[in-house]
Amino acid sequence: MEEEVLQNLEPKADVAAQQCALARLEQLKNSEVGWQFCMSTLTSGMTQHNHLRFFCFQVVEHYIKNHYNSDNLADQQRVREFLSCWIQLQCTQLGRQEATFLRNKAAQVFALVFVRDYPLHWADFFGDLIKTLSFGPHAIDIYIRVLKAIDSEVADRDIIRTPQEAERNAAIKNAMRGSCVEKLVESWYHILKTYETSNPELINQCLEVIGAYVAWIDIALVANDRFIELLLSLLHRTESREAATDCLHDIVSKGMEPLDKLQLIETLFPVLQNSGILKPLQDDETDFSCKLSRLVNGIGLNLIDAYNKLSKSGSTEQVALLQNAVEQKVPVMIEFLNNDYDDVSAAVLEFAKEYIHVLKAKVMQTEEQLAYAHTLLVTVVHKMKYDESYRFEQEGEDEATFQEFRKQLKVLFDNLAGVNKELVIDYVSKFTTNTLSEWRTASFQDVEIAIYLLYLMGEAIPASGGNHFTGDQTKVSAMQTMMHVLVTCDVSHHPHPAVTLQYVETVVRYEKFFNTEPEHIPYVLTAFLDQRGVRNSSPLIRSRCAYLFSRFVKCLRQVFEINSTLIQPYIKEVLGPLEDLLILIPPENGSSLISEDDQLYLYEAAAVMIVSGAFGAQQKGMLMSNLLIPVMDKFKTVMSQLLLEVDEQKQELLAQCLCHAMAVTSRASKAFTNHQTMKSCCCVPVFVEATKVFLRCLQIPTQSQVLQSGVRQFLHRMVVCLEEELLPYIPQASEGLLKGSDIRSIQEYVPLIVQIIAKFKKEVIPFLQQVFMPIVNAIFSVLSLPVEENDEQGKREKQLLQRNYFQFISAIVTNNISEVLNAQDSQFLEQVMMSIIRGAVDFPDPVAQKTCFSILRKLVELWGGKEQPDGFTQFIYKNIVPACFMAPLKSTFDLSDAQTSLALAESAMCLKAVLQRRKQMFQAKVGEKIKMHILYFITFFHKSCHLGDDVEKYSRATQATDDNMVHVQCLLNK
Incomplete structure (x- = not known):
């Protein structure tokens, strides 16, 4: 019957037969004899199909996990005979070696039997397993896989265990230490020695097992002359050297007492150095170099961990020994950190970081330690440089990996500044000034990193109050010198985009420099606005420069006021080149040089320069009108087009253009402050006129939701900036915004009316007395509409509208205008x-x-x-x-x-x-x-x-x- 089941699972069987067979096989898992049938199938060769054999292993696995009883001698004997027979079949010429995934599954079955039988019911498990090694390489392959599976069941710390499993595993490991670990170690040595030159696959698997087991066995069994000699031999064999390096890493990473760890590493490290392993490798040996770098990293981290432990409880002599041991490894670490391949460098970053932390903890560093710090600084700067192959316009996975690597190097740079800031200031100052002075003949990598180091100084050596040009004179002098060179050497004309971006980022970070040397402001503003900045051929640079230009201008408000005679004449020259960038482009005419979002920043920057400039109030009003009247004119033109347009897609584009016009006008209003109000700058008329013009779009029958949203956002800003001049337009705005009466438009209208109430209070009572009932009725009407049970979005919108309604009533009573309610x-x-x-x-x-x-x-x-x-x-x-x-x-x-x-x-x-x-x-x-x-x-x-x-x-x-x-x-x- 069971043989027929297996035959029906063959690919040639029909679908119905296969389904019946699968159902029958599932029953085998819970059958009292199903596991016996599956073991017989696996050892008799009844089927050679891998997926069927895998299923049979699963049935056996299920039985051992859930039903296997070590006290049942008959079942125990059947399981052992199956395991022995299966191994023998794998090793005979007549047998067929299982696929890799089947051998792994078989190893799991061996491990499950082991944890249930060892040591009480199968004390000589490893002795019986080791005896099979005489069957040859196939038996050794199975042996190694079983050992790995046992380690996974018993010792793998990444697997969460129950308290009972943890107790069981501890007992198993103790029993193994007392009875069979030495036999296992001897078998490993025999495998390595026998197949050192003939079977690298077995060698690598065996080394993996040694690395896993060394974490909980006696280290002396492996860290001895004969094993180390053998590992060194394998390190010189291309096929096995990476696995041998990983094994050595596992050895030095074993948990030990600090002095024992010191003795282990100090015995091993000279041997590795003398063998010539820890030296630069060829370009085609990157993978091995990464492994060696990881080994050096492990050595360094383990020594530093031992040093930190002894620093709290050890003697001065012991601490000095460990410190000296760490210092001796630093040159090797720096050599790997300086490798041309970032993967190799990245593998020792943790060692470098922890060593720098050790230096930071010291009150005074020795000359040797300062020399190491300087070498590390030079190495970090070198590794931060871009490679020639970096794709700035089409960044991909490799570029993202480098940026992450650069962030880690930045951490090292910051920590080095914490070790000795004078060292960093001196190096960066010299490197930056020298490179920028000769930027025309230097590589773009050197120029970019020179500016980037200046940029990093702001975080590496923080300034009190955020001003890097006051306080510590050593730093202030260096910063002023570097910034002066940066803005006077014409490096902003460098053709490479990375240099341009770093230039504008750095100028904006250190905007307080211009408090002391404001004469450079016109030059920098020009750099933002010409082909170096918002007119650059790169969209990325244009966009970033638009944002940074706005930030730069806002940061320099006070400088504009204090240095009015120097900068005021130049503001008009800056506003002139901005004109063509501030033109609203209708959708049918193509796209502007900069995006709509970038235009928002430019409008705000232009408005800030107008408001902050040392102009008379009338002149400010005129300049603001010059800025915004073209926006209103374009708005009228587009609005006329929208009224005539019948294509829905074009209607949406035109409506978005109108919203953008309102948005840039709103952004311009952000230039006003409590000190420089809209009224004091004589700018009220132009914004009132803009309000008149923009409210007309509420009468357009198409795209009403889009236009209402734009008007609402504009009015929110006008409530902030205008005073009683806005009141005559509130009724018209409310009528248009409530026209649709859908839940979204009413929900977004209420916060606006609440803002109006909070701003004008008693002044809006007559208006509110008239519109209170229409507003409330509109809200009640929308809230009464049913919402489908599964419409979560509809429920949320309804809840928000309810909240907004109560906020509306609350605004009336809180602002003491209850006359509105009395009049109802x-x-x-x-x-x-x-x-x-x-x-x-x-x-x-x-x-x-x-x-x-x-x-x-x-x-x-x-x-x-x-x-x-x-x-x-x-x-x-x-x-x-x-x-x-x-x-x-x-x-x-x-x-x-x-x-x-x-x-x-x-x-x-x-x-x-x-x-x-x-x-x-x-x-x-x-x-x-x-x-x-x-x-x-x-x-x-x-x-x-x-x-x-x-x-x-x-x-x-x-x-x-x-x-x-x-x-x-x-x-x-x-």
């Missing part, structure tokens, strides 16, 4: 008030609940006295007070949530406001029971809500004995 129809006002009550109680949104309770509290404070709207007193007792209890009693009211706790505190504050405003009348209106509940509730939250002492004293004097208090107690317990 009483029936409509009651509808609004009840919506706030529902928001406080029924909406499972703690942010909205907190806002609602805040609104109710403010209304109580405003209207809770004698002069109040008709019916509000009854509203307090009928709705507000119950809401303060009903909300926390809801099942959705989660006190473990921070926002919910804030909502609860706000409800308590609301009750406090009722008590303070109504007092005796409040006590008379509410029943004795409710009064007790309220006082108990307020007292409980006294500390978190900062309630007044009078409430606390009053509540303490009142005895709350009513049985109904249990409801409040449940809430408090919750």
Whole structure:
């Protein structure tokens, strides 16, 4: 029957038969005899198909993991006979050696049997396994794979173990140390010696096993003369040297006491040096060089770790021995760090970093250590340089790898500055000034790194207050010299993009240099605006320069004011070349030299120069008009085109162009400050005119959502910058922005009206009295629309609109313009008030609940006295007070949530406001029971809500004995 199953799994069998066979094979895993059938199949040659044999191994594996019982002698004997027979079949000429993945699976089965039987039920497991080595290379291959699988089961620290597994593994390793480890080591030596020249694959696998086991066996068994001699021999064989190097790395990385580790490395390292291994290799030996570099890194890190441990508890002599041992390895580390191949260099970065940390910890470095630091600095700078093959315009994976490598080198550079900043300042100053003085004859790599080192100085040696040109005179003098050379040597004209980018980055980083030498500002501004900067042939440089130009100009506001006579005449010359870059290009006319995002930076920079320049107010207004009137003219032209356009795709492009016009105008308004306002600069008329022009687009029937979004963003800026001049345009804007009445447009409109209320307060009362009802009705209408159960985005938008609605009401009461509410129809006002009550109680949104309770509290404070709207007193007792209890009693009211706790505190504050405003009348209106509940509730939250002492004293004097208090107690317990 089972043979037939296997035959039906052959590729030639039909699909139905294969499916039945697969189902039957799955049953084998849980069959009492299925594992026996599979073992028989594997040793009888019943099938030669690898996927079927793999399945049979899986069945055996499943049995051993879940059902194997070492006390069942019969089953135990069957398993051992299977393992022995399978090995013999692999090693005979009649047998067929399994594929690699099948041998690995078989090794896992061996390991599973081992951890269940050893040492109690199969004490001589390794003895029996070693006996099979006489069968030849195939047996040795299986032996090594089994050892690797056992290591994975017993000793691999990357695998998470249960406490029981950890205890079991510890017992297994102890038993192995006491009985068979020496036999294993002898077998390894025999394999290495026998197949040293004939079978490199076996050699490499054996070396991998030695490296794995050396972590938990006696190091003396491997770190001895005969093994080291053999490993050295393998290091000179091309096929095995990489594996031998990894094995040596594992040996030196074994956990040991500091002095034992010192003895091990100091014995091994001279042998490696004398053998000629630790020397520069040929270009075609990069992989081996990486392995050697990793070995040197391991040696250095282990010595430094031992040094750090002994520094805390060892004697002075012992610490000195370890320090000397570390120092002796530094030249070798530097040699590998300086290798032409970055992969080789990267392998010793950790050693270099840790050694520099050792130097940083010292109060005073020796001359030898300073010499090492200097050599490391020179090496780091050399390795930071770009290679000729670096693709600056089409960066790929190799370029990304180098940039990551450069970041690691930067860490070394920063740490070297921490070791001895004078050393770094002196080296960088000389290298940078010399290179920049002769940049025309130097390679682009040297020029770029010279500027980059100057750039790095800002982080490597931080300045107090962020000004690198005050304080330590040594550094200040060097920085001023380097910056002076940078901006006067014409290196900005260098043709290579890497140099150009580094130049502009560095100039902007050290903008405070121009406080001391402002005469260089015009030159730098020109560099930003001509072919070196925003007109460069490289889009990357153009984009970066646009952003940095804006930053540079904003940083120099004060310099423009202080040095007005020097810079003022030049500002007009700067604004002139900007004109063609500030032109809005309609989509049908192609693209501008710079992107729309980059234009935003340029408009802001131009506006900053106008506002910060030492011009008269009228002249500033004229320059700002010159900047923005072309934008408005282009806006009108494009708007006319949009009205006539019928193609939907072109309509969208034209609408985006209109939004961009509004965006650049908004960005220009960011130039104004509290000191230099729009009004003081006589720029109000041009922005008012822009408001008039832009609001017209709200009447366009197409692309309304896109245009509304642009208008909203523009108006947000105008609310900040304009004063009462904006008020006449708010009604028109509101009418246009509410035209669509969809959830998104209303949701985004409410923050704008809230901002207007906060800015103008009483001045917008007449307008709000008229639009309050339309706005609220529009919100109610949208909120009443059903949302599908699985529409998560729709639910989120609805929740945001609810929050915005409550923020709108809150803005009215918080800014003391409750006249807006008083002017509404009483029936409509009651509808609004009840919506706030529902928001406080029924909406499972703690942010909205907190806002609602805040609104109710403010209304109580405003209207809770004698002069109040008709019916509000009854509203307090009928709705507000119950809401303060009903909300926390809801099942959705989660006190473990921070926002919910804030909502609860706000409800308590609301009750406090009722008590303070109504007092005796409040006590008379509410029943004795409710009064007790309220006082108990307020007292409980006294500390978190900062309630007044009078409430606390009053509540303490009142005895709350009513049985109904249990409801409040449940809430408090919750």
